[in-house]
Amino acid sequence: xxxxxxxxxxxxxxxxxxxxxxxxxxxxxxxxxxxxxxxxxxxxxxxxxxxxxxxxxxxxxxxxxxxxxxxxxxxxxxxxxxxxxxxxxxxxxxxxxxxxxxxxxxxxxxxxxxxxxxxxxxxxxxxxxxxxxxxxxxxxxxxxxxxxxxxxxxxxxxxxxxxxxxxxxxxxxxxxxxxxxxxxxxxxxxxxxxxxxxxxxxxxxxxxxxxxxxxxxxxxxxxxxxxxxxxxxxxxxxxxxxxxxxxxxxxxxxxxxxxxxxxxxxxxxxxxxxxxxxxxxxxxxxxxxxxxxxxxxxxxxxxxxxxxxx
Amino acid sequence: xxxxxxxxxxxxxxxxxxxxxxxxxxxxxxxxxxxxxxxxxxxxxxxxxxxxxxxxxxxxxxxxxxxxxxxxxxxxxxxxxxxxxxxxxxxxxxxxxxxxxxxxxxxxxxxxxxxxxxxxxxxxxxxxxxxxxxxxxxxxxxxxxxxxxxxxxxxxxxxxxxxxxxxxxxxxxxxxxxxxxxxxxxxxxxxxxxxxxxxxxxxxxxxxxxxxxxxxxxxxxxxxxxxxxxxxxxxxxxxxxxxxxxxxxxxxxxxxxxxxxxxxxxxxxxxxxxxxxxxxxxxxxxxxxxxxxxxxxxxxxxxxxxxxxxxxxxxxxxxxxxxxxxxxxxxxxxxxxxxxxxxxxxxxxxxxxxxxxxxxxxxxxxxxxxxxxxxxxxxx
Numbered sequence: 001x002x003x004x005x006x007x008x009x010x011x012x013x014x015x016x017x018x019x020x021x022x023x024x025x026x027x028x029x030x031x032x033x034x035x036x037x038x039x040x041x042x043x044x045x046x047x048x049x050x051x052x053x054x055x056x057x058x059x060x061x062x063x064x065x066x067x068x069x070x071x072x073x074x075x076x077x078x079x080x081x082x083x084x085x086x087x088x089x090x091x092x093x094x095x096x097x098x099x100x101x102x103x104x105x106x107x108x109x110x111x112x113x114x115x116x117x118x119x120x121x122x123x124x125x126x127x128x129x130x131x132x133x134x135x136x137x138x139x140x141x142x143x144x145x146x147x148x149x150x151x152x153x154x155x156x157x158x159x160x161x162x163x164x165x166x167x168x169x170x171x172x173x174x175x176x177x178x179x180x181x182x183x184x185x186x187x188x189x190x191x192x193x194x195x196x197x198x199x200x201x202x203x204x205x206x207x208x209x210x211x212x213x214x215x216x217x218x219x220x221x222x223x224x225x226x227x228x229x230x231x232x233x234x235x236x237x238x239x240x241x242x243x244x245x246x247x248x249x250x251x252x253x254x255x256x257x258x259x260x261x262x263x264x265x266x267x268x269x270x271x272x273x274x275x276x277x278x279x280x281x282x283x284x285x286x287x288x289x290x291x292x293x294x295x296x297x298x299x300x301x302x303x304x305x306x307x308x309x310x
Numbered sequence: 311x312x313x314x315x316x317x318x319x320x321x322x323x324x325x326x327x328x329x330x331x332x333x334x335x336x337x338x339x340x341x342x343x344x345x346x347x348x349x350x351x352x353x354x355x356x357x358x359x360x361x362x363x364x365x366x367x368x369x370x371x372x373x374x375x376x377x378x379x380x381x382x383x384x385x386x387x388x389x390x391x392x393x394x395x396x397x398x399x400x401x402x403x404x405x406x407x408x409x410x411x412x413x414x415x416x417x418x419x420x421x422x423x424x425x426x427x428x429x430x431x432x433x434x435x436x437x438x439x440x441x442x443x444x445x446x447x448x449x450x451x452x453x454x455x456x457x458x459x460x461x462x463x464x465x466x467x468x469x470x471x472x473x474x475x476x477x478x479x480x481x482x483x484x485x486x487x488x489x490x491x492x493x494x495x496x497x498x499x500x501x502x503x504x505x506x507x508x509x510x511x512x513x514x515x516x517x518x519x520x521x522x523x524x525x526x527x528x529x530x531x532x533x534x535x536x537x538x539x540x541x542x543x544x545x546x547x548x549x550x551x552x553x554x555x556x557x558x559x560x561x562x563x564x565x566x567x568x569x570x571x572x573x574x575x576x577x578x579x580x581x582x583x584x585x586x587x588x589x590x591x592x593x594x595x596x597x598x599x600x601x602x603x604x605x606x607x608x609x610x611x612x613x614x615x616x617x618x619x620x621x622x623x624x625x626x627x628x629x630x631x632x633x634x635x636x637x638x639x640x641x642x643x644x645x646x647x648x649x650x651x652x653x654x655x656x657x658x659x660x661x662x663x664x665x666x667x668x669x670x671x672x673x674x675x676x677x678x679x680x681x682x683x684x685x686x687x688x689x690x
Contacts, residue, residue, distance in 0.1 A: 034450075035450045035453075035454065092660055092664065095664055096663065096664070099663075099667065100667070101449045101450065102378055102449065102450075102453075103663045103667050104663075105378065105449070105450045105453055106378075106600070106604055106659055106663050107659065107660050107663040107664070109380075109597060109600075109659060110655075110656045110657070110658075110659030110660035110663070111656070111660060112656075113594075113597065113652055113655065113656035113659070114653070114656035114657065114660065116652070116656075117649055117652040117653045117656060120649055120652070121644075121645060121649060234454075234457075234458075234461075237454065241451075277469075278469075278472070280465075280468070280469045281465060281469060283461065283465055284462055284465055286458075287455075287458030287459070287461060287462050288458075288462075290454065290455060290458055291443055291444075291455050291458060291459075294447055294451050294455060295443050295444075295446060295447070298446075298451075
């Protein structure tokens with residue numbers, strides 16, 4: 001029982017990171033119908049630029065309190081990621097609107113690998129230790145179940161950010177413009193919405209969330225490197241599809257569900273397969289879920305959009 | 311072949327026969343010129359031929375049938391690991407008791423002409439296994455699911471050393487048998503009248519034979535009923551269905567045929583390289599093959615060939631130019647070869663899509679059969 005509770009808790013932590021990243025995928029997909037393959041790389045850039053900032057600050061002013069350091073890292077990471085996302089939309093994707101379906105996707109893969117390469121040049125190939133500024137010493141709320149302060153803060157921060165985003169999309173003028181653009185570019189433009197600006201904003205907003213997710217991800221595992229964004233990116237995409245792509249609530253639900261399935265699955269896979277598969281197969285869950293959802297319920301858990309578009 | 315011949319400047323347009331002769335001549339003497347610059351370059355050419363086979367196979371799936379496959383390298387892996395399993399000491403190391411029991415104490419060493427078809431068949435089977443679940447998916451969803459398939463295969467390669475050691479995990483399998491054509495070991499250099507003929511040459515000409523065979527086959531395939539059905543399906547699936555094309559079979563056929571090429575190339579790769587490890591079959595390699603197809607021109611045989619040649623050779627050339635240049639300019643190596651390769655591929659992908667989406671050599675109109683195109687143009 002404790003194991004199950006523990007795995008559920010771990011799943012919630014990872015799941016909320018997935019959910020944050022999934023929001024970026026789903027917003028862009030909702031508006032452009034594009035899978036922004038490079039979104040995972042934005043997460044990586046967020047983590048690594050925060051790392052550079054924190055290391056630099058620690059060198060200059062080691063007496064700063066850890067939370068302030070982390071805040072400073074975020075303050076650099078978020079604008080950096082926003083700029084990267086803005087540039088990729090402006091320079092690559094914008095020119096491909098209306099191109100044949102495969103062209104934007106192939107470009108997105110190219111952008112993803114380009115960002116990884118650039119990160120490799122800037123930060124090198126090595127794994128970096130990410131300073132764990134929030135304590136990772138676990139506490140025991142229930143006997144036998146452990147959670148660390150950094151994990152608690154991940155859940156809290158994600159929940160706050162998701163709430164803020166939903167409010168932004170549902171309650172503000174800007175959000176209304178975004179929803180209108182997602183519905184129909186041309187009609188939105190006729191209603192006076194600056195479609196190009198809204199699309200750029202969508203990318204930038206998603207990137208800001210990914211930046212925070214990246215810093216949280218790195219703080220949790222204590223590690224950052226140039227390829228760290230790829231797997232979480234794919235999984236977040238899976239989460240977005242699982243929840244129903246284009247649907248904000250779906251992305252959050254999908255993220256949490258995926259995190260739970262992964263954590264619980266990894267905990268029990270060995271028992272279920274009689275020792276044949278073990279927890280090193282953890283990454284397979286996401287792909288199997290992705291395939292299964294697309295085949296049996298392409299609209300996802302909450303989606304109403306039809307996926308049949310070539 | 312005709313498509314390649316058309317690329318020869320001047321002759322291609324005016325003297326097709328001469329152009330074809332030029333292409334054949336270039337293919338035949340290329341390694342002899344390459345050896346003047348060192349053995350590495352012959353090796354690069356060998357690899358270029360392997361990548362050509364891969365690009366030709368992927369082009370079947372992506373270019374002809376319009377199914378974007380991002381997990382293509384998995385089939386290459388299936389071919390290579392089949393070779394590794396059936397033609398190396400690994401079997402005896404993994405199951406010593408069983409191997410001794412069947413009289414294979416030093417592993418299984420099946421001959422090349424048996425292993426290669428088995429690898430190809432297994433790859434084709436893997437193609438069908440991938441194909442069935444994704445029949446209903448199109449466009450970008452298909453791409454992501456195939457990517458997931460490739461990753462799943464890689465995860466299995468990395469972890470299937472426990473509880474039964476099939477793939478030997480991340481270390482991979484060593485000491486693979488080289489290719490042996492009826493008693494002639496391709497890996498052994500031959501001394502002939504005082505000249506030493508490097509084994510790399512034998513591999514080159516053997517691979518060349520395979521590539522030429524593939525091209526001839528694919529050329530016939532493209533204008534066959536199947537090829538035309540693929541083109542129809544790629545351009546409009548619904549319409550293709552309406553005129554009676556069996557979409558399911560055509561998709562499965564595309565996946566399995568494409569995979570077969572991957573499997574054969576994988577077997578050749580295993581024999582040539584002498585070892586296999588999961589590292590050679592990463593997503594980056596799938597993407598690399600895709601870039602070759604995209605760069606050369608999707609749906610075009612000549613495009614796949616030229617794309618594979620350029621994108622295999624260019625990183626090597628860059629390596630030899632850029633490294634000394636960086637040493638001279640900065641006194642150290644800022645961009646190492648692997649970074650240069652990735653930079654080149656990702657930029658090729660982005661810039662090609664932005665500036666020349668049809669690739670270096672755009673595919674002819676619907677049918678690549680020259681007389682059709684010519685007739686159509688004459689009428690217009």
